[in-house]
Amino acid sequence: MSLTTYWLEHAWLDTNVEPGVALTVSTSGSAAGTPDGRVASVRTGVDTPPPGAVVLRGLTIPGLSNAHSHAFHRALRGTVQVGSGTFWTWREVMYTVAQRLTPDSYFALARAVYAEMALAGITSVGEFHYLHHAPGGSPYADPNAMGEALIAAAAEAGIRITLLDTAYLSSGFGAAPDRHQLRFSDGTAEKWAERVSALKERDGVRVGAAIHSVRAVPADQLATVARWAQDREAPLHVHLSEQTAENDACLAAHGLTPTQLLAEHGVLGPRTTGVHNTHLTDGDIALLGSSTTGTCMCPTTERDLADGIGPAVALQRAGSPLSLGSDSHAVIDLLEEARAMELNERLRTRTRGHWTAAALLRAATADGHAALGWADAGTLEAGALADFTTIALDTVRTAGPLPRLAAETAVFAASAADVRHTVVAGRHVVRDGVHHSVPDVAGALADSIAALRG
Template sequence: MTDTDSCVSRSSPAGSLFAEHALLPGGWARDVLLQWDAAGRLLSAEAGAAAGAAPRAAGPVVPGMPNLHSHAFQRAFAGLTEYRAQNPDGGQDSFWSWRNLMYRFAAQITPESLEAIATWLYVEMLEAGYTSVCEFHYVHHDQGGRPYADDATLSLALLRAARKAGIGITLLPVLYQTSGFGGKPPREAQARFIRSTDNMLSLLERLTPATQAQGAALGLAPHSLRAVPPDSLRAAVEGLTALDARAPIHIHIAEQTQEVDDCVAWSGQRPVQWLLDHAPVDARWCLVHATHMTPEEYAGAARTGAVAGICPTTEANLGDGIFDMPLWQRHGGAWGVGSDSHASVNAAEELLMLEYSQRLSLRQRNVLAAVGQPQVGTAMWQAAVQGGAQAAGRPVAGLAVGQQADFAVLDAGHVALAGLPVEAMLSAHVFGSHRTSALHSLWVGGMQRVAAGRHALHDSAAQAFVTARAATIAP
C-alpha cells in the first residue's frame, strides 16, 4: 500500500477538467468539475459546478477501469496457440495442453524482453480504458531456473514498464512451490517460478521501497492451492500481514474442473471450500476465476468480502467455463475484471464478454443491470471499478474526493455515441462500438496518458514489442 492512503491532500488544485456529464459513484451527474492536487488525488468532483477556466472534456467522463489480473509476458504469446494440437493420448485441447505451450514460451523470456512486452501491453491497456493493473508475476528466475544476481530483476522490469507507460500498478509476486496437490515436486518447466516462503518474504521486503517510490501497491499471489502447500500458504499470509496488514492477496482458484477433482481427491473438499476453511479469507483477497463453485461456496466466499476476479475473454479462450454472476450478486459479492493472458486487451471487451456469457447461459438479456441502474454498461462499469479498486489495494475506486484522478473521456462525436442520451453512451461504447474507438482520452493520477485515442509511446513501444516477440519465439 502507499503511505499516502490514509490522508486526503488539502493543497491547491494542480489540475482540473470540466465535464458536461460524468459518472460519479452515485450515477451520472451534470456539470462536474474535477480538480486534483500535485499528487494526482481528487480534491473535488462537484456536480452543478461552473466550468471557470478549466478545460472541457470532449465527452462523458467515466472512472478509469482497474485491470485486476495480468500475466504481462503472455501478451506476446497471444495467437500462437490457436490451432489444434496432436495430443498423444487422443484427448482434446484444453487449458492443460495450452499450459504446456505457455511453459515453453515462458522459458525464453529475458529481463529485456519482459520489459518491452509489458511496456507495450500497458500502453494497450491505457488506450483501452484501463488505468491500473494488478500484475500477477510468476517468472522470477533466469532461463536455467537460477536466481538473478539481483533477485528482484524481473519484478523491477515490470515496475519500470508501468512507470514508462504511466499506468498505476499493484505488483503481486507469485509464490509457486509444487506441481500438484499433496506436495508433488515441481516440473522442470516450472523452475523459473519456484521460491521458498522465506525467499518470497525477502523479495517483498526488497521491493517495498521500489513500489513506494513509484506510488505502486505491493501484495502477494499464492499461485493456487495445487502450487502452494498448506503450511507455506499459512506462513506466507502471516509474513505478508506482518509486513503490511492491508496488502492484497490474490490466488487462482477453481478455474478448471480437473483442479476441483484433484483437490477433492487430495483433501475431500472442493478448492473454494478448503480455502474458506483453512485461510483467513477477507476483503484483502481476490479469488481469481472461481469458476466452478457450488451454491454454498458462492454464499460463503461472498460473505468474506473477497473480490471475484473474472477474466471473461481468457476464460473463454481457455475453455474454463462460466462464472454464475447473478448468484454472486444475489449474495452481495464484489467483482472486477482482468485480461489475464491478454487474448484481448480491452476493458469494454471484458464487460461485453461477461454479459454475453450470462445471456448464453441463461438465455436472457440485460442480465447484469442493477437495481436503480437499468443500463447494463453503466451498472457493470461501476461494479467493476469498485471491485477492481478493492483488489488493487489502491485508491482508484472512482470519481470521488481522495481517490486517484484516474478517468477516461468518451468521444461524444463518435458515430456509435453521437446524438444518444448520455445514459446510453457507456452501453453504446461497450456493446455498439469497436470497444476502443469511442475512447477519446485518458488520465492517470491527473496526468494525461492518452490523447485522441493514442498514447505518446504507441509507435515506439509497439516496435519494441514486435522485436522482443520475434526474439522470444525464434527457434
C-alpha cells in the same frame, strides 16, 4: 500547489451521467494538505468550459482497473488461436514463451503491454507475477529483477501497478516443479516471503501477494503466504477452481474443494480475491460470500480457453465483490470484459438484465481498484485519486444514442478503440488516442514480441 481543471462534456458520477462537469485536480503537493494527483473539487452543471480548462469531449469515467494480468501472455495472442486444444496444451505454449524472457526483454514487452492498457483506458493493473528466476531456477543477482522490470515498465507506461508476487512451488499437490516451473519456484513459502519482502512500495506501486493455485502451493504452506499478506494488510489473490481437473485433484488429495482448503488455512477474507471462481459448489459460493472474498472474472480468457462461465451472479448475491481482468490478453478491453460478464450470463440463463451498466462499470472501476489495494481510486469525487478516462461518443460504434444513455452505450457498444484520453494522477497519459511516452505502441508490441520468437 498547481491546479488543473478538466471540463468533462459528460461524466459518470457513481450511478448517473451528468453533463458539463468541471473537475479540478492537484498536480503537485501543497502545504495546505491537498495530495498530489487527487481530485480537489467536482462541480456539476457547468455548461461551458471554464477559461483555461482542458476539454474532454465524450463520456469520462473513473480509470478502469485491470485486476488480473499476466503481461507475458500478450506474446501468445494469435499463436494459441491456431487449431484446437485444451487449457493444458495452451499451457505448454505459454511455458515456451516464459523460458525466453530476461529482465530486459520482459521490461520491453511489459512496457508495451501496459501502454496498450493505457490506450484502453486502464489506469491500474494487478500483475499476477510468478516468473521470478532465470531458466533452471537460479536467482538473478537481484532476486527481484523480474518484478522490478514490471514495476519500471508500468512507470514508463504511466499506469499504477499492484505487483501480486506469486508463490508457485509445486507442479501439483506437493510434487516437485517440472523443468518449466523451476523459474517460478522459491522452494518454500518461507523463502518466497523472504524474497518478496525485499520489494518496496513507492509512488504508483503496491506490493501484494498471490497463491498461484491450490495445485501450486502445498496445503501446509498456504498459511505462510496468507500471513505475509495479512501482516502487511496487502491484497492476496489466487487462481481458484478455473478447471474441473483442479477440483478433482484437490478432492482426491485432501477430501476438500479448493475453496474449502483455502478456508481451512486462513486464506479467505476481505483483502483476498479469487480469480475465475468458475467451477464452484453452492457451499463454495457461501464460503466466499460470507468471508467477503472477492471474485475477479476474466470473461475473454475464460471463453478463449473454454474454461466455462462462472457463477458471478450467485457470488455477488452471496457477498463477493466483483472485479474484472484481461488475464491472458486475448484482448485488452475492460469494456468487453464488463459486457461479456452480462452477455455470458444471458446465454447461460436465457434472460437479460443481470447487471445494470452502472453495476458493470463499478466492477471495472471502484471494485477493481479496491481489489488491488487502491481503495481511494475508481470514483470521480473530491479526495479520490485523479485517474480517469474519456470514451468518445461520436464513433461508428457510439454515435446515435441520447447522452443520458452514455453509460449503456459505453458498456454495451464501445470498445478500447473508442478511448480518447487517459489521465493518471491528474496528468495525461493518453491524449487524443496517442500515448505520451510510447507514441508507437503497436510497433513496441511487435518489436518486443518478435524478440521472443525462437
